[in-house]
Amino acid sequence: MGLTNIAxxxxxxxxxxxxxxxxxxxxxxxxxxxxxxxxxxIRVAVARLPEAQRSRRDEEWQSHVNDTPGDLSKLITAVGFxxxxxxxxxxxxxxxxxxxxxxxxxxxxxxxxALIFASILVQMAVRDKDTRExxxxxxxxxxxxxxxxxxxxxxxxxxxxxxxx
Amino acid sequence: xxxxxPRISAQTLRVLAALMTTLRDELSGAEIGREAKLASxxxxxxxxxxxxxGWLASRWEVEDPSALGRPRRRYYRFTxxxxxKVKEAxxxxxxxxxxxxxx
Numbered sequence: 001m002g003l004t005n006i007a008x009x010x011x012x013x014x015x016x017x018x019x020x021x022x023x024x025x026x027x028x029x030x031x032x033x034x035x036x037x038x039x040x041x042i043r044v045a046v047a048r049l050p051e052a053q054r055s056r057r058d059e060e061w062q063s064h065v066n067d068t069p070g071d072l073s074k075l076i077t078a079v080g081f082x083x084x085x086x087x088x089x090x091x092x093x094x095x096x097x098x099x100x101x102x103x104x105x106x107x108x109x110x111x112x113x114a115l116i117f118a119s120i121l122v123q124m125a126v127r128d129k130d131t132r133e134x135x136x137x138x139x140x141x142x143x144x145x146x147x148x149x150x151x152x153x154x155x156x157x158x159x160x161x162x163x164x165x
Numbered sequence: 166x167x168x169x170x171p172r173i174s175a176q177t178l179r180v181l182a183a184l185m186t187t188l189r190d191e192l193s194g195a196e197i198g199r200e201a202k203l204a205s206x207x208x209x210x211x212x213x214x215x216x217x218x219g220w221l222a223s224r225w226e227v228e229d230p231s232a233l234g235r236p237r238r239r240y241y242r243f244t245x246x247x248x249x250k251v252k253e254a255x256x257x258x259x260x261x262x263x264x265x266x267x268x
Contacts, residue, residue, distance in 0.1 A: 056239070057209075060194060063236040064205065067195035076204070083206030088213045 041078035045085040171214040191242035220247030
């Protein structure tokens with residue numbers, strides 16, 4: 001009984017020592033990888049921005065991380081840049097002349113038309129095998145509708161103007 | 166520049182307050198984030214909106230980054246339009262603080 005207790009205690013001690021060593025190694029590893037991870041996150045964030053803003057934000061955000069103490073805080077800050085880049089991108093490319101809500105409704109309407117048209121084409125193809133030309137023309141129309149939906153997003157000219165300074 | 170006025174959310178007010186209450190004319194993004202207690206994901210979209218609306222202007226640190234040994238900071242400050250607009254934004258909220266901050 002006494003020997004068993006000693007063995008269990010020895011086992012716990014060994015596991016504890018090994019655990020501490022491994023966690024130390026992991027911490028060192030994480031510390032060594034943090035700068036690279038931060039750079040990668042900033043690169044990913046910057047790549048999502050309009051081209052005119054990339055150079056500025058890259059340097060600015062690296063400077064921000066540089067001024068942030070602590071590896072974990074640096075990582076959290078860098079992850080935040082991903083969120084920031086998405087928001088800045090969304091804000092930098094509004095449709096000119098109409099608001100975001102109208103743009104979304106317009107896109108939904110166009111997509112709905114495309115969907116209805118596609119389902120009609122599928123029905124025609126199932127019923128009648130000799131409608132190949134109609135189907136080709138129909139899909140071309142759907143492609144045009146999709147392009148129209150895409151074109152409702154027009155780059156804001158102020159985005160370039162702002163970054164030129 | 167000088168587009169429509171940005172939406173004044175609580176977070177935007179914190180950014181404006183950080184710039185208003187600083188003893189310096191301008192602050193870097195990291196400093197504004199610390200003062201306003203805002204994460205980077207919220208801070209930079211707000212700064213971009215305020216800059217786009219013409220309320221804020223920004224400039225690079227003039228020193229050479231190689232001499233500094235770090236990336237240059239980007240400093241933000243109020244424009245004349247921004248100073249006027251921020252007065253309007255804060256007037257109904259905190260008249261007492263207002264007097265202290267702007268004299």
